[in-house]
Amino acid sequence: METTNTAVNRSQMTVSDEVAIQITNMNKWYGAFHVLRDIDMTVHRGERIVICGPSGSGKSTLIRCINRLEEHQKGQIIVDGTELSSDLKNIDKVRSEVGMVFQHFNLFPHLTILENCTLAPIWVRKVPKREAEETAMHFLEKVKIPEQAHKYPGQLSGGQQQRVAIARSLCMKPRIMLFDEPTSALDPEMIKEVLDTMIQLAEEGMTMLCVTHEMGFAQAVANRVIFMDQGQIVEQNEPYEFFNNPQSDRTKLFLSQILGH
Amino acid sequence: MSDTHAQTVPFVRDTMLPEAEPPASEMGAVKWIRENLFNGWVSAVLTVLSIAVVAFLVYELFPWFANSVWNANSLTECRQILDGATGACWAVIRVNWLQLIFGFYPPDLYWRPILAFVLLIVAVAPVLFPAAPKNLLYFSAVYPFLAVWLLWGGTIWGVLVAAMGFGVGYLALRLLGSFGTLIQTGGAVIAALVWWILLAAPIIDVLSAALPIGIEAVPSREFGGFMISIIIGVAGIALSLPLGILLALGRQSNMPLIKGVSVVFIEFIRGVPLITLLFTASLLLNYFLPPGTNFDLILRVIIMVTLFATAYMAEVIRGGLAALPRGQYEGADALGLDYWKAQRLIIMPQALKISIPGIVNTFIGLFKDTTLVVFIGLLDPIGRASAIRATSDWQGIYWELFIFIGAVFWVFCFGMSRYSMYLERRLQTDHR
Ligand SMILES: Nc1ncnc2c1ncn2[C@@H]1O[C@H](COP(=O)(O)OP(=O)(O)OP(=O)(O)O)[C@@H](O)[C@H]1O
Ligand SMILES: [Mg+2]
Numbered sequence: 001m002e003t004t005n006t007a008v009n010r011s012q013m014t015v016s017d018e019v020a021i022q023i024t025n026m027n028k029w030y031g032a033f034h035v036l037r038d039i040d041m042t043v044h045r046g047e048r049i050v051i052c053g054p055s056g057s058g059k060s061t062l063i064r065c066i067n068r069l070e071e072h073q074k075g076q077i078i079v080d081g082t083e084l085s086s087d088l089k090n091i092d093k094v095r096s097e098v099g100m101v102f103q104h105f106n107l108f109p110h111l112t113i114l115e116n117c118t119l120a121p122i123w124v125r126k127v128p129k130r131e132a133e134e135t136a137m138h139f140l141e142k143v144k145i146p147e148q149a150h151k152y153p154g155q156l157s158g159g160q161q162q163r164v165a166i167a168r169s170l171c172m173k174p175r176i177m178l179f180d181e182p183t184s185a186l187d188p189e190m191i192k193e194v195l196d197t198m199i200q201l202a203e204e205g206m207t208m209l210c211v212t213h214e215m216g217f218a219q220a221v222a223n224r225v226i227f228m229d230q231g232q233i234v235e236q237n238e239p240y241e242f243f244n245n246p247q248s249d250r251t252k253l254f255l256s257q258i259l260g261h
Numbered sequence: 262m263s264d265t266h267a268q269t270v271p272f273v274r275d276t277m278l279p280e281a282e283p284p285a286s287e288m289g290a291v292k293w294i295r296e297n298l299f300n301g302w303v304s305a306v307l308t309v310l311s312i313a314v315v316a317f318l319v320y321e322l323f324p325w326f327a328n329s330v331w332n333a334n335s336l337t338e339c340r341q342i343l344d345g346a347t348g349a350c351w352a353v354i355r356v357n358w359l360q361l362i363f364g365f366y367p368p369d370l371y372w373r374p375i376l377a378f379v380l381l382i383v384a385v386a387p388v389l390f391p392a393a394p395k396n397l398l399y400f401s402a403v404y405p406f407l408a409v410w411l412l413w414g415g416t417i418w419g420v421l422v423a424a425m426g427f428g429v430g431y432l433a434l435r436l437l438g439s440f441g442t443l444i445q446t447g448g449a450v451i452a453a454l455v456w457w458i459l460l461a462a463p464i465i466d467v468l469s470a471a472l473p474i475g476i477e478a479v480p481s482r483e484f485g486g487f488m489i490s491i492i493i494g495v496a497g498i499a500l501s502l503p504l505g506i507l508l509a510l511g512r513q514s515n516m517p518l519i520k521g522v523s524v525v526f527i528e529f530i531r532g533v534p535l536i537t538l539l540f541t542a543s544l545l546l547n548y549f550l551p552p553g554t555n556f557d558l559i560l561r562v563i564i565m566v567t568l569f570a571t572a573y574m575a576e577v578i579r580g581g582l583a584a585l586p587r588g589q590y591e592g593a594d595a596l597g598l599d600y601w602k603a604q605r606l607i608i609m610p611q612a613l614k615i616s617i618p619g620i621v622n623t624f625i626g627l628f629k630d631t632t633l634v635v636f637i638g639l640l641d642p643i644g645r646a647s648a649i650r651a652t653s654d655w656q657g658i659y660w661e662l663f664i665f666i667g668a669v670f671w672v673f674c675f676g677m678s679r680y681s682m683y684l685e686r687r688l689q690t691d692h693r
Contacts, residue, residue, distance in 0.1 A: 069591055088599070096597030106592030110610050110690050119606060120596035152690040172596065 015223060018045040019078075020176055020207045021066060026075030028061060035061050036072070037231045045175075048208045050218040050239075053228035054254060059211040062228070063178045066209070067098045080175060096124050099169030103181040105161045107153040113140070113164050114149040117171045125172065132171070139167040143197050159190025163197055170201075177201065179210040213258055219243065227251050325349050335654035353658050354665050357649050361665070364485015364640050370414075370477065374488050377411040380404060381495065389680065391687075405499070412492065415478035416469040426456045443516075481559045485640035487669060492559065494628040494673075497566040501627065502620065504567065505574025506609065512579060523575070530572035536633055538565040543637035562634055570627040577623055581616035582608065614688045621681035625674045632670075642666045 021043040028036040035058050043049060051059050064070040065077060068084050068091050077084045079094045108116050117136035121127040127135070140146045143163035145156075153161055162182055169177060179198065183191040195217050202208055202221040212218070218225050218239050225242040227235045227250070235242070235251045243259075246252045285291055298308040328348025332355070333339045339350035354361070363371060384404035387397040406420040430453035437445040469475070484492070511523030530538075542561040585608060593603035613620070635644040646662040649655050 067595055069594060092597050092599055095595060098595075100595040102588060102591065102595075104586075104588050106586075106588035106595075108589065108592065108607055108611075110614065110688070120598060123602050123606060124597045154690065168596070 015044050015046040019043070020045045020047070020080060021209075022076070022078040023066075024076045026065065026072050026077055028058075028065060028070065028072045028074075035231050036065070039075070039233060041226070041233065043176075043207065043209065045207050046205050047224065048202045048206075048222050049210065049224045049226060050222040051209065051211045051226045051228060052213060052215075052218070052254070052258075053234075057228045058231040059228055060180050061231075063100075063180055063209055063211055066176075066178060067095050067100055069100075092124075096120075096172055097175050099172060099174035099177045101162070101165050101169055101177070101179045101182045103185050105153070105158075105165045105185075107161055107165055107168070109153050112150050112152055113145075113156070116153065116164060117168045120168070121171050136167070136171050139170045140164070142170075142200070143167045144193075157190060158186045159193045162186065162190075162194045166194075166197055166201070176207045176209070179208065179212065181211050181213070183212065183214060215243065215259065227254065229254070331355055336656065336658050337654075349661055350658060351661055353649065353655050353661050357645075357655075360486060360649070361642055361645050362486045363488050364645060365483040366479060366485070366488065367477075367483065370479060373411045373414070373476075373479075377408045378491070380407065380411075410476075412484075413479055413481070414476045416465065416473065416475035418465045418468040418472075418474070422461050422465050422468070423457065426453045426461065429453055429456045481557050484559060486645050487642050489559070489634070489639055489641045490628070490631045490670075493563055493566055493631045493634065496563045497570050497627050497631075498624050500563075500567045501570035501574045501623070504571040505578055506613075508571055508575035509578035509582060510604065512575060513582060527572045527575055530568055531576070535566070535569050535630055536636060538569055539633060539637050541565065558637075558639065562637070562639065566627060566631065569630075570623055573623045573626070574620065577616050577619035578612060580619065581612035581614075584615050585611055614685075617681050617685050617688075621677055625677055628673060628677075629670060642669070 019042055021041070023039050023041040026036060026039040027034070039062060051062065053059050061070055065072050065084075066079060071086075072084075080097050082090050082094050082097075084090060084094060107113075108119070111119065114133060114136055117140065118129065118132040121132040121135065122129055137146055137149065140149055143166055145160055145163055145167075148156055148160060148164070153164065156164065166182075182198070183194050186194065191214070195214060198208070198210070198217070199221050210217075210222075222239050224236055225239050226233055227242070227246075227248075229250050235246065235248045237247075242251075243255065246255055282288070299305045325347050326349060328343060328346050329351050330339045330342050330348055331351050333342060333350065333352035334356060336350060336353070339348075339352055343350075359368070359371075363374060366374060381404070383397065384401040386393040387395060387401055406424050409423075410417060410420045430449040433452035434445055434449040437448045440448070508523050508527065511519045512527065514520045514523070539562060542565040543558060589607055589611065590603065593607040598606065632641055632643045634641050635647070638644075640648065643666065646659075646666060649662065650658060
């Protein structure tokens with residue numbers, strides 16, 4: 001387990017010994033294309049992991065396998081003690097424990113913000129409507145947009161929509177959150193508001209896996225950075241070492257490209 | 262210094278300016294005519310031509326309408342009244358309108374179809390308008406059985422036992438709960454079919470012998486006129502939408518069997534003219550059904566019309582499904598919604614909204630296609646009209662009857678079209 005925590009606020013974030021996600025020897029193919037190769041990875045509860053790597057390296061595919069939006073063909077993925085297989089009950093169980101935030105928000109345009117947030121708690125968790133709405137308002141306040149609750153997604157800015165998407169996931173009280181490039185579809189001035197929300201979440205001890213190229217975010221909150229290339233994990237380390245002392249040539253090249261300009 | 266001062270010299274208005282009219286060329290009729298009718302020489306020529314055509318039509322048709330005869334008992338009488346002038350003989354509608362609406366339905370029982378029609382409006386209200394009380398939906402669920410009983414009459418046990426078929430299906434659904442969705446659904450459908458085909462008839466006999474409750478029965482062959490168009494049209498519309506949704510989902514399924522069956526069904530039905538299906542319903546089915554079965558002709562036609570509309574409906578809805586971004590499915594999946602919940606809460610509301618114009622188009626087509634049943638001997642309005650024209654009183658009349666029938670169909674179809682526009686506006690939430 002990671003021990004060196006450099007950022008100030010990181011002292012509040014605790015990582016326990018409990019395993020949240022266990023991936024062993026996982027492989028995935030798209031047809032004949034071997035997109036993920038021998039992935040081994042253990043995520044402990046409370047860890048904040050940033051995954052980066054060049055485009056097409058399989059980052060999205062990896063985190064989408066964790067809630068089985070994609071199916072893996074070989075190896076094992078255990079999330080919160082439940083193994084992902086073709087058993088639909090297990091899949092639904094894992095999905096209701098794991099929140100996911102997408103690059104393009106994927107809010108439901110025909111429902112209001114509040115309805116977006118209460119839909120899954122009401123229909124999946126069977127929470128009474130009243131209670132679901134209270135929870136939703138609580139999380140909308142947390143992402144600082146309670147006043148938008150009765151608008152439709154199309155009436156909100158990109159940054160606001162992404163914060164709604166985060167609130168919507170949180171309403172399911174997930175134990176793990178997955179983020180797939182949550183800020184890369186946003187204008188620069190909106191990136192910060194989303195990152196602030198994510199940092200706040202990290203400070204509260206949420207287990208997070210985040211695909212992002214926001215290296216400032218990685219340095220501030222991650223306790224581990226994973227670098228992927230060609231479907232493999234090439235290097236992983238705690239952020240300070242990762243950025244200042246990369247080992248592999250591929251990592252060095254990648255870092256020089258994204259930090260270079 | 263003095264310059265700046267000059268520019269900022271204090272000013273106080275002491276008289277307020279009154280509101281002035283814009284110049285005449287920018288106002289009202291003049292502006293409208295110039296912009297819409299004489300905007301360039303092409304549009305000027307077209308405007309003049311259109312006016313000429315309209316004027317000609319009015320000149321030709323006006324006397325015909327103006328001289329309309331309403332009170333007469335035969336075409337000859339009409340002609341006597343007109344005395345050589347051209348004029349419409351609307352008397353034919355006046356004399357025959359009850360037949361055009363009800364066919365040969367017994368006149369002392371007209372109240373039954375009328376009541377069924379009024380209740381139809383009550384039953385569709387909660388489906389069509391959000392302002393209607395939601396509790397009415399229970400009535401909507403009961404309505405089909407009530408309407409069948411009112412229209413055809415007979416023992417009450419017929420519709421009650423038919424309704425119980427759904428209960429039997431639901432029971433099977435619960436009992437097979439642990440076997441997985443496919444077996445569960447299949448089992449429920451089979452149980453319901455067994456009930457309807459094998460068990461229903463003897464059970465009805467026993468019950469109506471034990472407790473004869475009923476109203477006077479009216480056989481299908483006495484049905485006719487607009488009543489028959491509305492019965493077939495409404496049943497077809499109400500059934501083809503849900504079946505079309507299932508079929509569209511079936512076509513998208515990743516289970517090869519379900520997908521295959523759906524594709525074959527859709528492509529077969531779409532490739533065959535409706536009239537052949539109707540002939541099949543009226544003639545061929547007799548060969549396939551066990552001998553002695555008395556399978557109502559109107560029911561057969563409803564089934565065929567529904568199957569036909571279902572195939573088109575499925576394709577329309579598939580278009581709506583294809584227009585949804587993949588992210589919507591993923592968003593629903595990631596929240597842990599299962600397949601049916603995702604379809605019901607996320608996918609279908611959006612896909613159906615996109616497909617509204619196509620769906621209503623199919624409905625309108627279906628409703629107008631009900632006139633085809635005349636070819637298999639059902640006396641729908643067209644059939645009634647032909648029968649009226651064949652009588653010695655009205656031989657030789659045709660414009661008035663067909664204009665009337667066309668106008669009634671137009672009112673219904675235009676209503677559907679306006680409703681679809683209202684619905685599209687109401688459901689517009691994407692703020693593009
Ligand atoms: N559904 C699919 N079918 C076939 N190939 C796919 C599919 N989805 C992704 N791929 C391929 O798999 C590889 C990995 O894709 P993935 O989306 O995981 O990359 P990524 O690391 O997330 O890239 P980016 O930074 O551009 O998002 C790519 O080469 C992509 O072309
Ligand atoms: Mg990606």
